[in-house]
Amino acid sequence: MKKSTIKDVAKEANVSIATVSRILNETGKGYSEKTKQHVMQTIERMGYYPNAIARGLINNESGSIGVLFPEVSAMVSAELLHGIESAAQAFRKSVIVCNTSSDQEKTKHYLRLLYEKQVEGVIFANERLTNNYQRIVTQMNVPFVTLSGTTEINHIPEIKVNDVQASYDATRYLIEQGHTRLAMISGNPNDLIAGAPRIDGFKKALKEARLPCEDTQICWNNAFYFDDGKIAFRSIIKNHPETTAIFAASDELAAGAMSEAHAQGIMVPDDLSIIGYDNTKLAMMLIPSLTTVSQEFETMGYKAANILFQSMMGEEVESLTMKHKIIERGSVKSVNEKFKNQ
Amino acid sequence: MKKSTIKDVAKEANVSIATVSRILNETGKGYSEKTKQHVMQTIERMGYYPNAIARGLINNESGSIGVLFPEVSAMVSAELLHGIESAAQAFRKSVIVCNTSSDQEKTKHYLRLLYEKQVEGVIFANERLTNNYQRIVTQMNVPFVTLSGTTEINHIPEIKVNDVQASYDATRYLIEQGHTRLAMISGNPNDLIAGAPRIDGFKKALKEARLPCEDTQICWNNAFYFDDGKIAFRSIIKNHPETTAIFAASDELAAGAMSEAHAQGIMVPDDLSIIGYDNTKLAMMLIPSLTTVSQEFETMGYKAANILFQSMMGEEVESLTMKHKIIERGSVKSVNEKFKNQ
Numbered sequence: 206m207k208k209s210t211i212k213d214v215a216k217e218a219n220v221s222i223a224t225v226s227r228i229l230n231e232t233g234k235g236y237s238e239k240t241k242q243h244v245m246q247t248i249e250r251m252g253y254y255p256n257a258i259a260r261g262l263i264n265n266e267s268g269s270i271g272v273l274f275p276e277v278s279a280m281v282s283a284e285l286l287h288g289i290e291s292a293a294q295a296f297r298k299s300v301i302v303c304n305t306s307s308d309q310e311k312t313k314h315y316l317r318l319l320y321e322k323q324v325e326g327v328i329f330a331n332e333r334l335t336n337n338y339q340r341i342v343t344q345m346n347v348p349f350v351t352l353s354g355t356t357e358i359n360h361i362p363e364i365k366v367n368d369v370q371a372s373y374d375a376t377r378y379l380i381e382q383g384h385t386r387l388a389m390i391s392g393n394p395n396d397l398i399a400g401a402p403r404i405d406g407f408k409k410a411l412k413e414a415r416l417p418c419e420d421t422q423i424c425w426n427n428a429f430y431f432d433d434g435k436i437a438f439r440s441i442i443k444n445h446p447e448t449t450a451i452f453a454a455s456d457e458l459a460a461g462a463m464s465e466a467h468a469q470g471i472m473v474p475d476d477l478s479i480i481g482y483d484n485t486k487l488a489m490m491l492i493p494s495l496t497t498v499s500q501e502f503e504t505m506g507y508k509a510a511n512i513l514f515q516s517m518m519g520e521e522v523e524s525l526t527m528k529h530k531i532i533e534r535g536s537v538k539s540v541n542e543k544f545k546n547q
Numbered sequence: 548m549k550k551s552t553i554k555d556v557a558k559e560a561n562v563s564i565a566t567v568s569r570i571l572n573e574t575g576k577g578y579s580e581k582t583k584q585h586v587m588q589t590i591e592r593m594g595y596y597p598n599a600i601a602r603g604l605i606n607n608e609s610g611s612i613g614v615l616f617p618e619v620s621a622m623v624s625a626e627l628l629h630g631i632e633s634a635a636q637a638f639r640k641s642v643i644v645c646n647t648s649s650d651q652e653k654t655k656h657y658l659r660l661l662y663e664k665q666v667e668g669v670i671f672a673n674e675r676l677t678n679n680y681q682r683i684v685t686q687m688n689v690p691f692v693t694l695s696g697t698t699e700i701n702h703i704p705e706i707k708v709n710d711v712q713a714s715y716d717a718t719r720y721l722i723e724q725g726h727t728r729l730a731m732i733s734g735n736p737n738d739l740i741a742g743a744p745r746i747d748g749f750k751k752a753l754k755e756a757r758l759p760c761e762d763t764q765i766c767w768n769n770a771f772y773f774d775d776g777k778i779a780f781r782s783i784i785k786n787h788p789e790t791t792a793i794f795a796a797s798d799e800l801a802a803g804a805m806s807e808a809h810a811q812g813i814m815v816p817d818d819l820s821i822i823g824y825d826n827t828k829l830a831m832m833l834i835p836s837l838t839t840v841s842q843e844f845e846t847m848g849y850k851a852a853n854i855l856f857q858s859m860m861g862e863e864v865e866s867l868t869m870k871h872k873i874i875e876r877g878s879v880k881s882v883n884e885k886f887k888n889q
Binding site for chain 2: 268269280282283286287290291297299300301302303304318319321322431457460461463464467486487489490491492494
């Protein structure tokens with residue numbers, strides 16, 4: 206099939222080539238809405254699509270942004286990506302997705318690939334953008350944002366919730382329900398994004414309430430997954446059988462703890478309360494449904510992409526702290542009420 | 548920062564420009580492994596990256612493939628994408644992800660966008676590639692594959708499980724455990740991929756076993772989500788209280804049914820057995836863990852991408868039917884055993 210050219214379109218639509226070009230570049234000037242619709246219909250009918258690669262060479266724009274994800278919860282990255290993608294669609298940008306497996310060499314490889322492809326901006330998600338990437342980031346010379354992550358490199362906006370505060374609030378919530386013997390299932394404490402800060406928030410709430418706070422109350426295995434939650438739960442029950450409430454640093458960890466509790470004949474929430482973190486779709490599907498800290502991933506992805514696009518257009522942009530909130534469901538029991546009823 | 552050129556690299560590495568070019572294009576000829584390593588290190592040190600857009604114009608290759616997803620379960624698409632992405636990395640291709648929301652106009656829009664970007668191939672996932680897309684597919688003139696979907700357009704390979712057979716096997720499994728009063732929670736029966744074929748498999752198994760098979764035994768709400776499962780479960784309990792086992796056409800539907808059963812005081816699997824479909828990560832996280840039909844999404848994504856790459860290299864490719872299997876967990880009770888024990 207012979208490809209139509211811009212000349213064919215102009216002839217067919219009975220307008221000038223310049224008009225077609227203006228409409229395609231969405232200049233908004235020099236044509237009426239009616240003409241625009243007529244030309245777009247002609248383009249559609251004739252199957253003319255400008256060559257984006259050639260256009261990219263002229264405008265020095267690839268029309269793409271890159272998104273780097275480590276291997277986090279599939280549910281978290283799917284929701285973030287969905288938000289990014291909605292924003293990108295509005296700006297007619299395409300999204301190139303790279304999975305770094307939290308591996309530094311793989312991350313560098315992907316950054317080089319994105320550089321080669323001349324992406325116009327990069328979203329670095331769920332990971333720390335360390336100084337190790339300084340050189341390639343400088344070379345790329347396009348805007349970056351970190352999403353649900355942090356950066357050691359200056360002038361890169363961070364879009365994330367306040368993890369310390371959110372974890373403090375989750376722990377406070379358990380304390381306000383009357384619990385005094387608390388434990389935490391953490392991810393890896395060396396994780397500077399979702400590990401250490403959430404432990405800090407947990408400790409802060411306990412200390413403030415003058416509750417016991419030994420290091421052995423904080424258990425973890427490896428990461429933030431279901432099996433890690435199961436394993437950590439066993440340590441808690443072994444070392445702190447007096448525990449009545451657990452703060453888990455992800456919904457998957459909470460799900461693992463709940464599964465292991467069930468296996469051991471411990472009833473949630475009657476014998477033990479559990480609060481999660483993330484509010485992924487999993488939370489509502491568990492039995493009992495999981496009380497958790499909500500991070501609005503889709504909104505976060507959408508906002509991060511919009512901040513990136515603003516930055517790409519040369520606007521000044523800033524970091525954004527997203528709101529979090531406690532979603533009350535069925536996995537936490539109020540011990541206050543129990544006393545009230547007696 | 549001044550960008551290095553291929554000339555700078557050749558000079559620095561003390562080789563000819565042609566050698567650098569051969570190495571970058573991975574011709575495999577005209578240079579030793581040692582030279583290759585030396586040149587690659589020089590490239591790394593100098594921060595020289597060839598301009599992929601310019602290279603794309605010369606080779607008529609964009610280095611990208613496009614993947615279209617409707618808004619299916621985040622868990623399913625995340626696993627498929629992970630597999631696609633692993634394969635793409637090995638071929639040094641980047642993956643452009645588009646979310647179509649199962650909307651025909653949005654799908655066309657994305658196909659045009661991918662055409663503009665001159666992707667070298669397209670994976671059409673979880674959706675039916677109807678004749679409505681014939682024109683743009685012909686214009687694009689690059690290989691397509693459907694993944695966990697079907698096509699009305701000739702010569703496009705389909706990578707999927709046999710849904711009729713898999714549903715038949717799931718239903719057979721319930722029957723072999725001694726169940727005789729079965730019901731099904733279906734997705735939308737008008738869905739020609741995951742709707743009608745799974746109903747066919749269910750009916751086939753019942754008829755073959757000469758078990759009751761009325762249309763009212765098959766319930767659905769709208770789609771394949773958690774809430775749909777809850778709503779459909781209520782119809783089953785209302786219209787067929789004699790039911791002892793349910794085949795749900797997705798894990799999320801099964802999760803919804805289990806949640807509603809719990810709310811109604813019906814114990815799974817003691818009062819009622821449930822088998823799901825997909826084997827997403829959710830299945831093992833439920834309480835009891837969900838017996839389900841496994842589709843190996845990550846492998847399917849990987850294979851679909853490899854078939855696409857083969858096709859892009861001009862090889863003959865064919866459709867591929869992926870294996871499925873029953874993953875036995877805790878949500879199905881054998882009624883045979885019950886009789887045995889009495």
